[in-house]
Amino acid sequence: xxxxxxxxxxxSSYNIPAAFWVNIQLTFWAAIGALVLGTxxxxxxVSPVPSLRWLGTSYVTIFRNTPLTVIMLFGxxxxxxxxxxxxxxxxxxxxxxxxxxxxxxxxxxxxxxxVRSGINTVPLxxxxxxxxxxxxxxxxxxxxxxxxxxxxxxAPLGNVLIALIKNSTVAAAASVxxxxxSVMRAMIDQNGNLVVLIFMIFAVGxxxxxxxxxxxxxxxxxxxxxxx
Amino acid sequence: MSQxxxxxxxxxxxxxxxxxxxxxxxxxxxxxxxxxxxxLGQEGQLEASRWTSLFTSRAWTNFFLPGLQNTIVAALxxxxxxxxxxxxxxxxRLAPLAPVRWVAGIxxxxxxxxxxxxxxxxxWIGLGYADVLPPADLPLVSVVVALTLYNGSxxxxxxxxxxxxxxxxQREAAAAVGMTHNQSLRLVxxxxxxxxxxxxxxxxxxxxxxxxxxxxxxxxxxxxQLSRQFGAAEGNMLQALVVCALVFILINWMLTKLADxxxxxxxxxxxxxxxxxxxxxxxxxxxxxxx
Numbered sequence: 001x002x003x004x005x006x007x008x009x010x011x012s013s014y015n016i017p018a019a020f021w022v023n024i025q026l027t028f029w030a031a032i033g034a035l036v037l038g039t040x041x042x043x044x045x046v047s048p049v050p051s052l053r054w055l056g057t058s059y060v061t062i063f064r065n066t067p068l069t070v071i072m073l074f075g076x077x078x079x080x081x082x083x084x085x086x087x088x089x090x091x092x093x094x095x096x097x098x099x100x101x102x103x104x105x106x107x108x109x110x111x112x113x114x115v116r117s118g119i120n121t122v123p124l125x126x127x128x129x130x131x132x133x134x135x136x137x138x139x140x141x142x143x144x145x146x147x148x149x150x151x152x153x154x155a156p157l158g159n160v161l162i163a164l165i166k167n168s169t170v171a172a173a174a175s176v177x178x179x180x181x182s183v184m185r186a187m188i189d190q191n192g193n194l195v196v197l198i199f200m201i202f203a204v205g206x207x208x209x210x211x212x213x214x215x216x217x218x219x220x221x222x223x224x225x226x227x228x
Numbered sequence: 229m230s231q232x233x234x235x236x237x238x239x240x241x242x243x244x245x246x247x248x249x250x251x252x253x254x255x256x257x258x259x260x261x262x263x264x265x266x267x268l269g270q271e272g273q274l275e276a277s278r279w280t281s282l283f284t285s286r287a288w289t290n291f292f293l294p295g296l297q298n299t300i301v302a303a304l305x306x307x308x309x310x311x312x313x314x315x316x317x318x319x320x321r322l323a324p325l326a327p328v329r330w331v332a333g334i335x336x337x338x339x340x341x342x343x344x345x346x347x348x349x350x351x352w353i354g355l356g357y358a359d360v361l362p363p364a365d366l367p368l369v370s371v372v373v374a375l376t377l378y379n380g381s382x383x384x385x386x387x388x389x390x391x392x393x394x395x396x397x398q399r400e401a402a403a404a405v406g407m408t409h410n411q412s413l414r415l416v417x418x419x420x421x422x423x424x425x426x427x428x429x430x431x432x433x434x435x436x437x438x439x440x441x442x443x444x445x446x447x448x449x450x451x452x453q454l455s456r457q458f459g460a461a462e463g464n465m466l467q468a469l470v471v472c473a474l475v476f477i478l479i480n481w482m483l484t485k486l487a488d489x490x491x492x493x494x495x496x497x498x499x500x501x502x503x504x505x506x507x508x509x510x511x512x513x514x515x516x517x518x519x
Contacts, residue, residue, distance in 0.1 A: 046234055047235075047249075048235050048238060048242075048246050049246055049249040049250050049253055050250055051249075051250045051251075051253035051254040051257065052249065052250075052253040054257075055253060055256075055257050061477070061481060062477060064480075065434070065438075065476060065477040065480035065481050065484070066438075066473045066476055066477055067437075067438040067439070067440075067441035067442075067452065067476055068438070068441075069441040069442050069444060069445065069452060070441055070452055070469065070472055070473050070476060071473075073444075073452070073456065073469060074466075074469045074470075074473065077456070077459070077465050077466075077469065078465060078466040078469050078470075081465070082271060082273060082465060082466045083267055083268070083271050083273070083466070084271065085267075119234065127234065127236075131236060137235070137236075141234060145234060166341075166342075166343035166344075167343070169343040169345040169346060170345060170442065172345065172445060173444075173445055180343075180346065181343070181345045181346055181349055184346060184349060184350065185349050185353065188349070188350065188353045188354065188357075189353060192353070192354075192357035193357075195350060195353065195354035195357055196354070198350070199346070199347075199350035199354065202342075202346050202350075203338070203341075203342040203346065203347075206341055206342050206343060206346065207337075207338060207341040207342065210341040211337070211341055
């Protein structure tokens with residue numbers, strides 16, 4: 001077989017786009033969860049309320065320092081099989097949801113840090129100026145501070161999204177068997193002589209997914225950057 | 229700092245609101261803890277026997293400590309090799325010769341974009357199929373090589389952004405005293421960039437430690453894998469995984485604190501920024517720092 005026939009054979013014997021589609025779905029749902037939870041945590045961490053700050057800081061310390069693999073296994077081997085918390089009677093759906101929850105909880109800690117670093121890019125003078133012209137807290141935050149903070153958070157949030165796309169492969173640890181790393185493993189197991197080609201197909205697939213996100217968020221953050 | 233931006237010094241009314249919110253926040257936290265404990269108790273996970281076996285010498289000498297040793301060995305190999313890889317390709321990206329820059333750039337961008345787990349699995353089965361190594365070494369080698377390629381690319385980016393991040397004046401001063409481009413890079417920019425990088429390198433070590441846990445997927449007997457085996461043998465999987473997570477959290481937390489300390493110590497010895505660059509997990513991509 002020449003190279004084209006080999007590629008053709010692999011793509012006709014295995015549904016490779018479907019595997020990537022599973023990872024994209026994992027990323028999509030986990031990104032929404034992480035964005036909501038992470039933003040809430042970020043707000044808690046910069047609030048003047050000590051107990052909320054403490055909660056936010058503890059969350060970030062715990063989840064940022066735990067390997068994602070441990071979180072995934074803890075979900076499936078601890079919470080699911082020991083505590084018997086089930087999201088769905090369908091095993092496939094159940095593990096998919098566990099993987100989404102694990103990815104979301106883990107990346108929320110990084111979203112929180114991104115939001116916080118966005119807020120930190122706003123110079124103190126902006127808040128002072130807003131107060132000086134008589135804006136109360138909420139209008140000052142809504143009209144002056146948060147718009148600048150969101151612009152500062154675009155680049156770090158883009159990095160979290162890239163990490164999330166790649167980390168969606170760790171769903172394999174939560175028994176999601178249809179995602180890319182598991183499919184690649186099965187393909188190499190059955191076609192050991194094509195290992196380099198199979199790896200390159202998946203690697204290039206991730207380059208195609210990840211690089212545009214990086215280019216897009218970088219150019220977006222440049223375009224939105226507040227010139228100071 | 230961030231509080232100062234968003235919030236003015238509170239007056240009496242704001243102080244009352246803060247107090248109420250503080251109490252509510254504390255109650256919510258206590259409620260979450262109580263709910264978790266109640267659920268654990270209901271499933272019989274709080275029984276003393278499930279926890280006491282974690283603190284026997286058997287558990288530590290046979291499972292936890294050997295696992296931790298393998299994790300640390302893999303991480304140390306990876307970090308040393310990644311620094312070498314990072315210096316070679318980071319300098320490659322700064323080379324005066326354009327084709328060298330392109331090749332280094334393509335290599336770095338490629339390995340940054342491919343998930344570590346994909347590399348690990350391909351190496352593990354691929355090397356096994358090629359039959360070049362004793363099978364017992366396969367998991368360790370695959371973990372180390374995958375972590376090296378990925379984190380080496382991140383370090384290459386750190387080298388590059390460390391040099392670019394120096395104030396323009398450094399390069400201009402070197403040029404003003406008659407140094408060539410290479411001399412300026414070697415004698416002025418790189419030494420400062422490397423010192424400025426040190427804290428980021430230490431936070432990268434945290435990323436390496438965390439990612440080494442992926443090795444459990446390819447049967448590498450690292451800390452997570454042996455914690456799992458212990459949990460399966462003793463019938464206390466949940467508790468064994470809690471210990472595993474706590475040890476990881478403790479080690480990584482201490483390393484992060486150390487990186488902060490080193491950053492503060494070193495900031496006077498370089499014109500670059502020593503703030504550990506927030507690495508969004510294993511994008512490692514630099515957050516907030518690179519402009």
